[in-house]
Amino acid sequence: MTAGATSGPVRVAEGGSPSSRAVIPLAIAQFIMVLDSSVMSVSISQLVEEFDTTVSTIQLAITLYALVMAALMLTGGKIGDLFGRLRVFRIGLVIYAVGSLLTAVAPTVEVLIVGWSFIEGAGAALVLPALAALVAGSYEGPARARAYGIIGGVAGAGIAIGPLLGGWLTTEYSWRWVFAGEVVFVIFVLAVSGWITDDHVRERFRLDVVGALLSALGLALVVVGVLQSGTWGWLQPLQSPITPLGFALTPFVIGAGLVVLWAFFAWERRVAASGRVPLLDVRNLRIPALRSGLASLLAQNLVLLGIFFAVPLYLQVTQGMDAFQTGLRLLPTSIAMLLAAALGARVGARFGARAVVRVGLVTITLACLVIIATIEPELATIPFAIGMTLVGLGTGLLASQLGNVVQSSVPAEARSEAGGLQYTAQNLGSSLGTALIGSLMVGALASSVLGLIADDPDIEAAVRDQATVQVSQGVEYVAPADAEQALLDAGLPPDQVDPIVEHYAASQLWGVKVGMLACAAAALLALPATRRLPGRREEAPEKA
Numbered sequence: 001m002t003a004g005a006t007s008g009p010v011r012v013a014e015g016g017s018p019s020s021r022a023v024i025p026l027a028i029a030q031f032i033m034v035l036d037s038s039v040m041s042v043s044i045s046q047l048v049e050e051f052d053t054t055v056s057t058i059q060l061a062i063t064l065y066a067l068v069m070a071a072l073m074l075t076g077g078k079i080g081d082l083f084g085r086l087r088v089f090r091i092g093l094v095i096y097a098v099g100s101l102l103t104a105v106a107p108t109v110e111v112l113i114v115g116w117s118f119i120e121g122a123g124a125a126l127v128l129p130a131l132a133a134l135v136a137g138s139y140e141g142p143a144r145a146r147a148y149g150i151i152g153g154v155a156g157a158g159i160a161i162g163p164l165l166g167g168w169l170t171t172e173y174s175w176r177w178v179f180a181g182e183v184v185f186v187i188f189v190l191a192v193s194g195w196i197t198d199d200h201v202r203e204r205f206r207l208d209v210v211g212a213l214l215s216a217l218g219l220a221l222v223v224v225g226v227l228q229s230g231t232w233g234w235l236q237p238l239q240s241p242i243t244p245l246g247f248a249l250t251p252f253v254i255g256a257g258l259v260v261l262w263a264f265f266a267w268e269r270r271v272a273a274s275g276r277v278p279l280l281d282v283r284n285l286r287i288p289a290l291r292s293g294l295a296s297l298l299a300q301n302l303v304l305l306g307i308f309f310a311v312p313l314y315l316q317v318t319q320g321m322d323a324f325q326t327g328l329r330l331l332p333t334s335i336a337m338l339l340a341a342a343l344g345a346r347v348g349a350r351f352g353a354r355a356v357v358r359v360g361l362v363t364i365t366l367a368c369l370v371i372i373a374t375i376e377p378e379l380a381t382i383p384f385a386i387g388m389t390l391v392g393l394g395t396g397l398l399a400s401q402l403g404n405v406v407q408s409s410v411p412a413e414a415r416s417e418a419g420g421l422q423y424t425a426q427n428l429g430s431s432l433g434t435a436l437i438g439s440l441m442v443g444a445l446a447s448s449v450l451g452l453i454a455d456d457p458d459i460e461a462a463v464r465d466q467a468t469v470q471v472s473q474g475v476e477y478v479a480p481a482d483a484e485q486a487l488l489d490a491g492l493p494p495d496q497v498d499p500i501v502e503h504y505a506a507s508q509l510w511g512v513k514v515g516m517l518a519c520a521a522a523a524l525l526a527l528p529a530t531r532r533l534p535g536r537r538e539e540a541p542e543k544a
Contacts, residue, residue: 038162077420092126167327336392344400
């Protein structure tokens with residue numbers, strides 16, 4: 001029973017005897033949960049055009065989706081403990097379907113953000129912690145490791161297949177069909193959810209509302225600060241709404257988020273000490289394998305979502321590809337990820353999760369470097385495909401190991417909480433990946449184009465100053481032809497526009513390279529966090 005519960009178990013929640021079929025509805029639910037972000041990645045250009053908005057706004061929607069999930073995951077896991085994991089799994093799917101349907105018919109980008117980022121995000125926050133715990137409840141031993149390998153592979157495949165599926169539907173029909181199709185998948189999962197075993201014994205306790213608010217607020221402030229850094233500036237103010245002490249607002253918002261998270265952990269210790277049930281039993285974070293698994297999950301999703309934000313922008317904006325062509329270029333990632341995830345569980349049983357995860361991180365780093373070498377005005381098709389294949393191999397290896405590591409490192413009664421932590425780490429990584437990599441790319445784009453304009457003797461001083469002012473006020477990733485038209489509309493002389501557009505196109509390439517280099521650095525920086533993952537001779541991660 002979870003530490004600090006105020007009363008004993010009530011009853012065994014829904015579910016019968018273990019079934020080998022349980023992984024089917026669970027895997028489909030996992031696939032649905034991760035499909036959206038990858039679909040949106042290849043539909044950026046179409047969304048910008050259809051809603052008459054900007055890349056930054058779509059970036060905001062993608063980030064908010066992951067942020068809402070990250071902020072509510074711990075609460076979602078605790079609600080599963082309170083009302084039954086399978087029941088909450090089903091309720092979350094219904095909420096998710098409502099959000100998908102609203103997104104499918106969204107008339108404006110604001111409605112899209114409400115339906116997708118908020119309603120779907122809230123539904124996913126109920127589904128995913130329960131899903132992680134239900135896998136553990138339906139399988140034991142090697143079968144559990146295989147089931148988590150399947151779930152991890154399907155999650156990775158959803159991220160990778162999404163661009164192809166979404167690209168085809170977006171190009172031939174509309175991105176809206178993806179969200180309409182999700183409703184159909186949800187209905188199927190609900191229909192066969194009786195295959196899932198829920199061995200959890202429900203508990204009666206009072207939900208830690210203060211902890212839920214503190215955790216959500218702290219995570220939100222950190223991610224919003226990172227997301228807005230490209231607009232506000234990191235230290236030097238750009239378009240910062242206020243400038244405390246002469247600095248941009250960014251470090252103050254991020255700092256406030258860290259303070260709130262510190263208050264959250266302090267509050268959780270206080271709640272546990274008083275004998276009540278905390279939102280998060282911080283004692284579980286003392287488990288070395290759990291900490292390593294969570295850190296690795298955060299890094300995995302930060303890097304993967306960073307890549308899947310940068311690469312589609314390069315293919316669509318610089319190369320002029322449509323959504324389907326973009327999806328085709330990402331297909332090697334999908335195939336490699338499925339293969340690596342399928343083989344990962346067997347390899348992990350022989351060599352240990354630590355070795356497999358480290359190989360995966362090094363492979364991702366190499367992949368980023370290969371892709372950087374291909375980012376030129378003309379796409380190097382074969383080297384690019386090799387780089388994307390390596391991305392799939394690396395992430396597939398990680399996905400095959402980390403879910404099982406997290407769930408196997410905690411006692412059975414803490415599975416929902418571990419599931420909440422698992423998906424909090426993943427979605428925090430996703431939101432930070434989109435926000436941070438996107439911010440770095442925009443910053444690199446702006447600094448590069450300003451430098452090139454300043455060094456070009458053919459650009460008149462007055463035009464240089466006007467262009468500098470416009471770039472300093474905010475720059476977006478748009479097609480060079482659109483940039484040219486915007487400069488002409490701003491009144492710049494036609495003979496001066498061409499060199500500026502050339503510099504802008506070159507700076508776009510530089511921005512994408514900077515984003516990919518940051519992804520490579522993040523993968524390398526994650527290596528020390530793998531030190532406490534289970535090794536070759538360890539049968540299971542160390543428990544509390």
